Amino acid sequence: MIIGGGSTGLMISYYLLKKGVKSVIAERKYPGSGNTYKCATGIRASFTSREHIALMKRAIELWSELKDELGVFYERSGYLWLLSREEDLRAFKTYVSFQNEHGVPTKVIDLSEVKRLAPTIVTKDLLAAVHDPLAGKASPFDLVLQSWRFLVEKGCKVLMGVEAKKILMSGGKVLGVETSAGFIESRAVVLAAAYDTVKMLKSLNISVPIEPVPKHAFITEAYRDLFKPLIIDWSTSSYVVQTHHGNFLVGSEIPEKPGDKPLSRLEFLRKASKVWTKYFPWMKEAYLLRYWTGYYDTTPDHHPIIGPLDGLEGLYVAAGFSGHGFMMSPSVGEVMADWITEGRPKILEALNLSMSRFREGRLVKEAAVFG
Numbered sequence: 001m002i003i004g005g006g007s008t009g010l011m012i013s014y015y016l017l018k019k020g021v022k023s024v025i026a027e028r029k030y031p032g033s034g035n036t037y038k039c040a041t042g043i044r045a046s047f048t049s050r051e052h053i054a055l056m057k058r059a060i061e062l063w064s065e066l067k068d069e070l071g072v073f074y075e076r077s078g079y080l081w082l083l084s085r086e087e088d089l090r091a092f093k094t095y096v097s098f099q100n101e102h103g104v105p106t107k108v109i110d111l112s113e114v115k116r117l118a119p120t121i122v123t124k125d126l127l128a129a130v131h132d133p134l135a136g137k138a139s140p141f142d143l144v145l146q147s148w149r150f151l152v153e154k155g156c157k158v159l160m161g162v163e164a165k166k167i168l169m170s171g172g173k174v175l176g177v178e179t180s181a182g183f184i185e186s187r188a189v190v191l192a193a194a195y196d197t198v199k200m201l202k203s204l205n206i207s208v209p210i211e212p213v214p215k216h217a218f219i220t221e222a223y224r225d226l227f228k229p230l231i232i233d234w235s236t237s238s239y240v241v242q243t244h245h246g247n248f249l250v251g252s253e254i255p256e257k258p259g260d261k262p263l264s265r266l267e268f269l270r271k272a273s274k275v276w277t278k279y280f281p282w283m284k285e286a287y288l289l290r291y292w293t294g295y296y297d298t299t300p301d302h303h304p305i306i307g308p309l310d311g312l313e314g315l316y317v318a319a320g321f322s323g324h325g326f327m328m329s330p331s332v333g334e335v336m337a338d339w340i341t342e343g344r345p346k347i348l349e350a351l352n353l354s355m356s357r358f359r360e361g362r363l364v365k366e367a368a369v370f371g
């Protein structure tokens with residue numbers, strides 16, 4: 001049984017099904033209604049840890065398969081990291097070498113190449129950029145709707161409006177889950193409930209280091225195709241991506257304290273607009289259609305917690321994605337399906353992402369985090 005019907009829960013169910021296991025998902029509201037439908041659609045392997053790169057290289061292979069198997073919109077349209085400070089350029093040169101050594105074909109490019117990739121951009125404040133041609137974007141709506149339809153057609157259950165209340169254990173083994181629709185028996189339970197994973201485990205006296213950090217995004221009306229890559233302004237931790245429908249989806253980091261209920265903030269609109277109208281002055285004319293908030297379920301080392309929980313047979317966690325859960329949902333689905341059916345993931349780097357790393361002080365470093 002899987003608690004949570006976001007991209008993570010659905011992909012775990014999908015890759016379990018590929019191994020012949022039919023699962024039940026309990027989703028409190030409706031699939032996608034958590035952070036999945038709030039995400040910025042970005043997919044990349046240009047990270048700075050072996051663990052993130054290994055998970056994301058596999059996820060990128062799987063995204064191509066999902067495009068063919070389920071008809072999910074996905075394209076390798078790249079990422080462009082804009083750099084305006086000498087120290088950032090120096091740091092990114094080391095990240096690029098590390099990424100290249102690990103099979104991610106990023107490269108430092110000059111401003112004429114930036115102009116080629118985003119013809120209307122104003123480059124006067126920039127020194128250079130890093131281009132990641134392996135990166136891309138996909139539709140969260142397609143992923144949720146198509147995988148949900150597929151799972152149900154093949155005999156899996158996706159229970160909507162069903163809230164998991166309590167995990168029942170006996171003698172260190174999982175028995176099942178008490179839900180708003182009654183008890184569901186299961187010998188394997190996966191918590192894929194983003195920040196609510198913390199609340200569920202609290203009832204078993206287990207504390208999980210995940211904090212909900214509020215994040216903001218807005219989307220404009222649709223334009224003709226103006227640039228393909230998702231563009232990051234590294235110095236302000238801001239991004240813009242043109243969706244496949246033509247809208248510009250914009251995000252930017254503002255000071256926030258962890259908290260369960262993100263509130264609207266004018267400060268976000270001011271900062272995000274200022275950053276992107278400097279690079280694209282024509283954006284001043286764009287109408288804003290919608291502004292929303294969600295959160296990154298964030299761990300102290302910005303890596304997810306994926307795998308079994310020590311000493312609790314049958315209980316698994318897949319949460320704490322720290323802003324990268326949509327992109328890695330296919331490989332996380334595969335890793336979790338391996339854990340459950342074979343007792344070990346094929347991606348060995350995933351072994352470093354269990355919960356025990358916090359207790360043992362084996363935190364994993366990641367520098368390329370933004371938004």
Ligand SMILES: Cc1cc2nc3c(=O)[nH]c(=O)nc-3n(C[C@H](O)[C@H](O)[C@H](O)COP(=O)(O)OP(=O)(O)OC[C@H]3O[C@@H](n4cnc5c(N)ncnc54)[C@H](O)[C@@H]3O)c2cc1C
Pocket residue numbers: 003004005006007008009026027028029030031032033034035036037038039040041042043162163164165192193194196197200215216217251293294295296297318319321322323324325326327328
């Ligand atoms: C503004 C913004 C931009 C982002 N951009 C990107 C991006 O470009 N790329 C990327 O990879 N990631 C991005 N993310 C992060 C991404 O959205 C998340 O990491 C991802 O959606 C996590 O998926 P999930 O399935 O683990 O969690 P969620 O989608 O949050 O799903 C968890 C589900 O569990 C359900 N649930 C909770 N408690 C219970 C319970 N007790 N019983 C039953 N159901 C329960 C919830 O209703 C929810 O549907 C972004 C996030 C935000 C907010």
